[in-house]
Amino acid sequence: MLICILSVVIIAFLVPLLHRFLGNKTAFALAILPFTIFVWLLIQYLNNSASFPLKELYKWNPYFHLNLAFYLDGLSLLFSLLISGIGTLIYIYAGFYMKNAAYYSRFFMILTLFMASMLGLVLADNWLVIIVFWEMTSITSFLLIGYENEQEKARAAAWQGLLVTASGGLALLAGMVLMAIVTGEYSISGLAQYSGLLTEHNLYLPILLCVSFGAFTKSAQVPFHFWLPNAMAAPTPVSAYLHSATMVKAGIYFFARFSNSLGNTIEWQILLCTVGSLTMVTGAVMAFRSDNLKKLLAYSTISALGIMVVTFGIGTEAAIYAGIAYIIAHAFYKSSLFMLAGIIDKQTGTKLLSELPQLLYRKLPLAFVLVLTAAFSLGGIAPFFGFVGKEMLLEMTLGAPFYSMALTVVILLVGTIFVAILLILTHKAFFKKATDKKTDLQQVPKFFYLAPAVTALAGLFFGLFPDALSDLISQASISIDQELPPKHLALWHGWNLALLLSIFSIIAGVGLYYWNIKKSYELQSEFLKKFTPSAIYDKLFNGMLRLAEWQTRKIQTGYLRYYAMFTSLTILLLTGFTFLFKAGIRLNIATIDIYVFEVLLGIIVMMALGFTLITRSKIAALLSLSIVGIAISIIFLEAGAPDLAITFFLIDTLTITIFVLILHKLPKKIIAKSIFAKYRDAFISLGIGLLVTLILFSLTYHPLDSRLKAYYAENSYTLAKGKNIVNVILVDFRVLDTFGEIIVLAIAALGVFALVNFSKKKKKNRTL
């Protein structure tokens, strides 16, 4: 599995090279790649399904529990089959769609990278790895939405998609970290055994909210749905692949994955069912009202995603089967419809339903038939696979343990609207009687229709023979809940309530369509527009930018001392807060011993320091500074550190020497602080001084029992043959450290050297 993903990544980076040799045929060559993976997965499924789950583990950084762990069970098999299978078709389709595009190789490179990350996402077992792939899908999606980078709208949409899904990624990360804290488990497959622990834990609600937030953003659930319709700025193959068939289902995948560890609680059911129901109704209504073909499909995708969320929210046996069947059905018809929308767009030059030429079915008979096939599946009409899915959904809601009635009504409502959408896609689009615009149809190659035809016919085939998918769906269901019995799908369930409701929804849908076609209404008022999630997002986004700008202006003033001030203040606040509230002030009064000599030294230092601060003469400041230095070296001598005393003395001397040498180059006047600045700086610096003193009081509260000291005392003569322990430490025990330090010194000296010689390149005899 690692090889699969890795090869896709490698090939992704070879795309520009391939493009140089193959030109516009690159896409068809690339289609071999997902097809190979598809076949490999099929072979795994046919031959090894008994030994599922297949596991692979490569150690990456075990210390951080970071392993390249991969895991192939029914669920990940289903998703990776979808990714690679639809991927193959998308490549073929995109080969026509992107022909002679400006950034051809870039597009396919990112698309291939996306496929790799999507495969990684569904195959990975370690959640750290999953997060990486998750973010990769967000980033590649961002790049693909913003493919037409010269368009303001595309860029904005890309940003929106990235920010929404990436914030979801952050929430997901938080949720995963919390789960790891609770369970100590880093693999997804191992989480199921902690189900009890997780759902009983205090942190369950935060975990659930974080994980769902991540999945909701990715799967475009209300109120985060707005990015998906905007993402339609991407080229149509991207919409068909990322934004209907694969990436947006990543959130659904997570709900499926976590339903055995986090699911089956009231919180889970309420959260998922509420959000899912809201989403499916919102999506369906918005889709119904859309004029733009791609937006219509995007909203109906949102609606379908809501349905899937609800199925995993309910989580009963019937619900899991229904959810998985619906994922497959949706992938078939939606990718097909998207691709057809792209073809129609190419041929007629418009995406708007109202601008389509009249009686289009005569001009594009093939497109019409295919749209019809796919749309029937969408509408849930027999004998298409969508019908099977819809039947299962109704069965699920009828048998749901809670709110059965409400859920059934919602599903029925959505089903009705879907039927109406089916009529919009077929009747309204293709049988329009009159139009103002005359458009000439562009010719496209016949094979352009191949990819949508395959998915559309697959919907028909599996509708007629749903049992072919039974095993796959059962496998996937088992990986969600191991005790589920295998399920057999059938087109005909006999005359039951579900079928009656289904027929009712079809009739109601037709009614809705004809009622609406006569009425054109304007519901949206200006007031409502302000409070749509999209508008709120815009406000937040712009507000954030303004805040960042303001804050940067305030902090990054360009004045050195303000940088120093903010740094000092931060130190003061953070250290002070931590110190006072975590450690507390302690002072060991017993150890206070005051010698007159030392007090005198201290007074000298203080006087010299004060003089340095207030004097206006630079030389005077310097001299008093040297007094401070000498006093400090005497203190070192007093405290049993003659080596330090000598070093300090020498360095003080040399520093003062340099200072004096430079001083007369500097401007003579000392710039005084303003009164306000004086008080402010005094306040900050005294605060830091006080903090340091208090920290030292607390630090020295207990006498230090240093084993290191005893060790060095014992061994410095026997092992290192020296009696000056300080020197022995420097040149023997810790010699490597000293070596590093003298390298630093040498580098500092080289810096000086470079600085000096920088402006003197012309000078012949460089003496240093």
Next chain:
Amino acid sequence: MEFLLSILTGLLFAAGVYLLLHRDFAKLVMGIVIIGNATAIFIFVAGRIVRKSAPFLDEQGVAPDTFADPVPQALILTALVIGFGIQAFALLLFKKVYDIPDIEEVDDLKK
């Protein structure tokens, strides 16, 4: 002595930070020097202080009963020398900056 030195370290830090916030180059560098010194003493005090008995062994290579901790001393010794290098670098840098016309105080760096 730790008590006294703790207060002294605090004062040194305060003076250093005060100078660091100055608009004048010379004072700024003095601030850097003082903060460097203060840090050395900080580490020294944190390693506890033993009066007047340096960490030396006698002729037979036996340690005296009480002696100052050599570890912080070794740390500070190299730190001091490195600090010297950095201070010198800063000084030279400022000198170079002054060679640029129109620069007379720290605030002018913004230009």
Next chain:
Amino acid sequence: MKSFILIISARVIVPVMLIFSVFLLFRGHNLPGGGFIGGLTAGAAFVLHAFAFGMESTFKALRIRPVKIIAIGLLLSFLSGVIGLVTGEGLFKGYWLDWDVSFLPKLGSPFLFDVGVYVLVMGIVMVIIFPNIQEDS
């Protein structure tokens, strides 16, 4: 800016400082002193020399550019580490010669390291301070 007093005193003080710096280096292993202190003293001696006699004569006396002195110091220190590697004990493992000379400390790789530090610090002091004097003369 050559001062007569400075020149006369420098003639005496510079050699004394240099000898004293070597003395500090030698006794560093057993008593206060060592490579850092010795190097600083030696560097200071050359700085004094440059003050008194001017940069040119100091360079003449040195015969070698200070940057190279730094390099030599670093090389010596590194070589002291390589000794351990050659004897098979591992990088920077101490190695001592058998014979003792009364006025020298115990000879061995740590001492060589200290000598390297001495040379390096001496060079650094010169590199840092000389450019500041240079422009006067």
